[in-house]
Amino acid sequence: MLINSNTFPRFGPWAIPHGRPAVTSVCDGVLDAIGSTPLIRFDRFLPDADIDLLVKVEALNPGGSAKDRPAKRMLQQALDDGKIDQQTVIIESSSGNMGIGLAQACAFHGLRFICVVDPRAQANNLAIIRALGGEIETVTRPIEGDFLTARLSCVQELLQRHANAFWPNQYGNPANPLAHFHGTIAEIDRALSGDFDVLLVATSSTGTARGCRDFLRQRGRDVDVIAVDSVNSVLFGGSPGPRKIPGMGAGKVPALAAGQSFAQVRRVTDLQCVIGCRVAAQREAMLVGGSSGGVLATIATMKNELAGKRCVGILHDSGTRYLDTVFNDQWVQSALGIAPERLHQMVTQAEFAVSDEVLA
Numbered sequence: 001m002l003i004n005s006n007t008f009p010r011f012g013p014w015a016i017p018h019g020r021p022a023v024t025s026v027c028d029g030v031l032d033a034i035g036s037t038p039l040i041r042f043d044r045f046l047p048d049a050d051i052d053l054l055v056k057v058e059a060l061n062p063g064g065s066a067k068d069r070p071a072k073r074m075l076q077q078a079l080d081d082g083k084i085d086q087q088t089v090i091i092e093s094s095s096g097n098m099g100i101g102l103a104q105a106c107a108f109h110g111l112r113f114i115c116v117v118d119p120r121a122q123a124n125n126l127a128i129i130r131a132l133g134g135e136i137e138t139v140t141r142p143i144e145g146d147f148l149t150a151r152l153s154c155v156q157e158l159l160q161r162h163a164n165a166f167w168p169n170q171y172g173n174p175a176n177p178l179a180h181f182h183g184t185i186a187e188i189d190r191a192l193s194g195d196f197d198v199l200l201v202a203t204s205s206t207g208t209a210r211g212c213r214d215f216l217r218q219r220g221r222d223v224d225v226i227a228v229d230s231v232n233s234v235l236f237g238g239s240p241g242p243r244k245i246p247g248m249g250a251g252k253v254p255a256l257a258a259g260q261s262f263a264q265v266r267r268v269t270d271l272q273c274v275i276g277c278r279v280a281a282q283r284e285a286m287l288v289g290g291s292s293g294g295v296l297a298t299i300a301t302m303k304n305e306l307a308g309k310r311c312v313g314i315l316h317d318s319g320t321r322y323l324d325t326v327f328n329d330q331w332v333q334s335a336l337g338i339a340p341e342r343l344h345q346m347v348t349q350a351e352f353a354v355s356d357e358v359l360a
Contacts, residue, residue, distance in 0.1 A: 031108050034061050034068045035183045039191050039312070044283040045296060049303040052310040054196070055296075056188055059289070059318035063104045064097070064128075066316040067170075069179040070207055071101030074168040075109065077175045086110060089165045091158045093117075093151035095204075095246035096125035097317055098170050103134035116154045118147035120246050122321050145240065146251035171205050172255030180211030188212075188312055194221050197309040200266075200298055202248045202291035202316055203227045203235055206257040212314075213262060224263035228291075228298045231267045236260075244270045244335045245290035245326070247316065271336055272297040277319055277326045278347040287319030290326050300352040 027033040037060045042053045058066035078084045090106050090113045092098060099115035106113035113134040117126065126136055137158065143149040152171075159165045170176050188196070199216070201209040206227070213225045232241030233249030235257055243249050250257070268276075276293030279300075280286050288296070292315035299306065299313060325331045329340040338346075345351075 029108060030062050031072050031105060034063075034072050036187060037061060039188065040286075042280075042284050042296075045280060046300060046303055047283075049300075050307040051299070051303060053299060054192075054310065054312045055292075056184065056312060056314045057286075058184070058314065058316050059320075063101045064318055064321070065101065065289075066180075066184065066208060066314065067097040067101040068104065069101075069183050070170060070173075070176040071098060071105050071168075073179040074170065074173050074175045075102065075105045075111075078166060078168065079109070084111070084166045085164075087164050088112075089114060089162045090168065091116070091155055091162070091165055092168050092170065093148070093155050094121075094170070096121050096321070097247060099129045099134065100125060100132070102168065103129045103132035106134065107132045114158060116151045116158070118142075118151055120147065120244070122246065123324065124321050142251075148250060148252045152252075170207065174256075176205060176207030176256060177211035177214065180208045181215045182211075184208065184314065185212035185215040189215070189219065189221070192310075192312075194219065195310065196223060196312050198224045198226060198306060198311040200226045200228055200295050200311065200313045202295050202314070203229050203233075203257070204248055204250055204291075205254050206235070206260055208314060208316070209262060210256060210260060226264045226266055226298070227262040228295050229265055229267050230294075231269050233267070236265045238267065245273045245294070247289065248273070248291040248294055266298045266302070268294040268297050271338065272301075272352060274326050274332055274336070274343070275346050275350070275352060276300070277322065278343075279350050281319065281327070282347060287327070288315050289317035289319055290322055291316050292319075293326065297352050300350065 037057050039054045039056055042055055061068040090111050092102055093116045103113050114137055115129050115134050116137045118139050139150040139154050155167055203209050209227050216223045229235050230243050230249030232243045234240050234253055235250050240251050273290050273293040276297035277288055280288045280296055295313045332338050332343055
């Protein structure tokens with residue numbers, strides 16, 4: 001039976017919606033659904049600022065983060081190049097999101113996956129990896145004060161232990177930035193017809209930031225790419241120190257980050273990340289992850305510099321993975337030394353220009 005859409009009411013509860021276009025295709029499996037995440041305008045986050053703020057919501061990838069993109073591409077590239085087969089064990093180091101992305105991709109392709117993590121990994125992320133069939137190997141002690149070094153050492157041990165094993169190496173694999181070159185930034189550029197002034201990206205492996213920067217350069221776009229990093233990260237000549245928020249910064253410079261430069265590098269504290277996440281929840285009704293809070297906090301502290309500009313922030317994952325940390329008052333007090341009353345005051349008043357009161 002054919003239905004005449006003209007018979008549907010134009011107004012009222014049964015009216016046909018005229019917002020975002022309806023889904024026009026069927027995905028061939030979960031990996032085909034990666035990408036095409038929405039851009040959302042945040043006009044409440046900084047209500048008094050003259051900034052057109054848009055955010056790319058990567059949490060809406062099927063695995064829940066921007067890492068779905070390079071996980072899919074790195075594994076597919078290895079399959080296409082004949083580097084792995086159905087008996088290959090995939091081994092990778094991750095603070096959580098890449099582990100989930102690879103667990104998802106490995107489950108889809110029927111591959112065994114071992115994820116090497118450290119104690120900072122979110123318990124919820126580990127549960128997701130296990131639910132997707134992944135195995136967890138946890139390093140408990142840092143090497144020379146750095147957990148990334150310890151994780152990579154463990155990866156090498158596991159590669160020796162398994163005769164047919166493959167390390168995607170998110171820290172040095174060119175397929176990582178290429179996933180964002182062909183996906184994340186291409187989608188942003190297409191949606192805005194290249195009409196934006198500033199792009200802010202949280203950095204760790206620098207895969208996202210590199211891919212976006214290289215695309216914009218190739219297209220000749222006059223867009224400043226700002227790398228957002230932790231105050232206690234060694235990236236871009238920084239100094240090492242304790243970091244409580246996973247997914248941003250590094251204790252060791254990865255191969256992809258070596259020699260890289262961006263229009264600006266802005267550093268944020270763990271406390272600023274927490275405030276950014278909570279202000280987004282309070283004002284925009286959106287739960288964003290720790291590094292996303294850092295990106296938003298950076299925009300807030302730069303609001304005078306960014307006045308009159310259209311800014312795009314890439315939000316890597318969802319705050320639902322940080323309910324026991326960033327959104328938990330007791331954790332914030334224990335880890336960052338900020339009492340709940342003081343924290344709530346900071347969030348209510350959107351106090352972004354705060355020094356790190358705990359990581360002294």
